[in-house]
Amino acid sequence: MLEIKNLHAKVAGAEILRGIDLAVNTGEVHAIMGPNGSGKSTLAHVLSGRESYEVTAGEVIFEKKNLLEMRPEERAREGVFLAFQYPVEIPGVSTTYFLKAALNAVRKHRGLEEVDAMDFLALVKEKMKLVEMDQGLLNRPINEGFSGGEKKRNEIFQMAVLDPKLAILDETDSGLDIDALRIVATGVNALRSKERAMIVITHYQRLLSYIVPDYVHVLFDGRIVKSGDKRLALELEEKGYAWIEEQLQKTQPVGF
Amino acid sequence: MTTIAQAKTSYQAHFSQVAKELGQDWKGWVRRLRETAISRFGEMGFPTLRDEEWKYTNVALILDTPFQPAPYDVRSLRSDMPAWVSLGSFEGSEMVFVNSHYSPEFSSLGQLPRGVEVGSLAAAVTAEARWVESHLARYACYQERAFVALNTALMQDGAFVYVPEGKVLEGPIHLLFISAAGKGATVSHPRILIVIGKGAQASIIESYTGRQDEVYFTNAVTEIVIGENAVVEHYKLQRESERAFHMATLEAHVERGGNFLSHSVSLGGALTRNEINAILDGEGCECALNGLYIASGEQHIDNHTRIDHVKPHGTSRELYKGILDGRSRGVFNGKIYVHKTAEKSDAKQTNNNLLLSRDALIDTKPQLEIYNNDVKCSHGSTIGRLDQDSIFYLRSRGIGVEAARNLLTYAFASDVINRIKVGPMREQLDQLLTAKFHGGS
């Protein structure tokens, strides 16, 4: 479904992604871990088409199409969804209005009819249950004054409504209390399917004990330096990243 | 090219013309008022960029066009009066004015409580309506302001609204001013006098419009007297032709415990200048000035407001928002003047501007002049652009870049729009803005 080859990207003149290779197949869940500043969110934003990130080399193929040529809205309509690490507050735009516009843009692209207000409401009610989100939040401006946890639930709720093929969850667990983490993770699990792939970015094994990944990758200084299965996450939890750094220095004495 | 001196002479000539046409129609006291005003205008002349209050707005642009006094001509309108000039069906009264002249044939006054008077100002003068002589030209200062002096000298008609003590109007009164320039460029001087008695309540909409490509000049003056504990909501909707010039002065005089709520929305016009001045001349007055100005292309919109806290315990709130696109230019100048006699005044002013293009420009200038120590006053102004993070967030959900920009632009204006209490007015504005930011819905 997704194939990233030798991806390099710059932000504000600095090279942050320095040759990422990653292949994700339909139905798989990949976890990406890595220290602060290693480039996890940068990768997520580059995949979503954020224009302030400049891709300097490499390619990304999504469903046989060149993802890097598409504008952000086209990627979303093609089925890429990013759950933001820091969801944006947008005063003056109601969540309902926004989400209906988004859903209809996506549906139109997929050759489906636009949903009317009634059907939309029914859909929204069903999906809110998934993350036990309070319906009152829908009438408020997007994320405005939402608590950290409410914002993260809202991201997963939007994902449920928009039904993407590839979901990238950037630290969806941060800012959630233990109960909320369980609820959101249960919601995400309910959205796992053979047709959908997920990239789950996290710092904590805790999330991955709920959302059990098929693969775990370690992103370090703009490169994936280690990949494994779910046991790798446990190992990282136990030993931290220093251990990986040491290993790297052994194999690659130059360049780091 | 007309020089300013030539323009001045030509407006003085309008005066002779008006004086001849009106003959004995208007009362002697009005004739004397006109004469004083035109001679004062002769002394002052037009303001120039050297005047501090006119630093950013060049009236020479208006004076370049040799405007002729507008004829009263409804025939040209009858056949194609567009539906959009009306607010549509709503509870209340609609009075239509063509080139400042009251047009009963287009107006529908609806049901008004006993004692309420609404109608033509010229007719009210002729009929010696009680309140006209004691209030007309007592608030809008023709001694100091050139355009007010011109209006006072050259006014032919406009609206008179009187709501007696204790009466509460259910629906709004809509005063709709239509300019029909006809063949040449014309100028009209609508004059509005609104007198609201003690404890009475009214909401009044003043709107200005004309055909989209016509060149004309509207020079309006509105005086509102708000009696003790009266509540007045005033809405001004300016959607003139994009080639029109619009000058408007509103003077509100608020008495003890009175409440004045003003909304001013400017969308049209090549060059617009709104002056809104409120004098809180009794204890415990409340005043809120809200404004929205949206300009694109080469439009120029200047809003000058002044709130005078004269007596203690007055509260004023002001929120003006501007959206500027293309090569347009906006000016906001908000003065809050707290007199020595106005302890415990509470004033807050905010001006926010959204620039949608590199070439758009705003000059914003809050001015607090405070002569009493026991007061609470604050002001803030911002100039910003659309937030890139917000645009990306919307796009990342599948919303196209244009739609995302429009949605955010509309959102910027939404808090001002939501303060409008008259439903049909808010809905109409919603439509106008959605059309303006097409694709925004």
Ligand SMILES: Nc1ncnc2c1ncn2[C@@H]1O[C@H](COP(=O)(O)OP(=O)(O)OP(=O)(O)O)[C@@H](O)[C@H]1O
């Ligand atoms: N817009 C930007 N301008 C300048 N530097 C940036 C920008 N965005 C990211 N960076 C830098 O790029 C590097 C990688 O940032 P990124 O947000 O991708 O890290 P991360 O792995 O997601 O970290 P965290 O775990 O803290 O979320 C950091 O050094 C960061 O400061």
Ligand SMILES: [Mg+2]
């Ligand atoms: Mg991050």
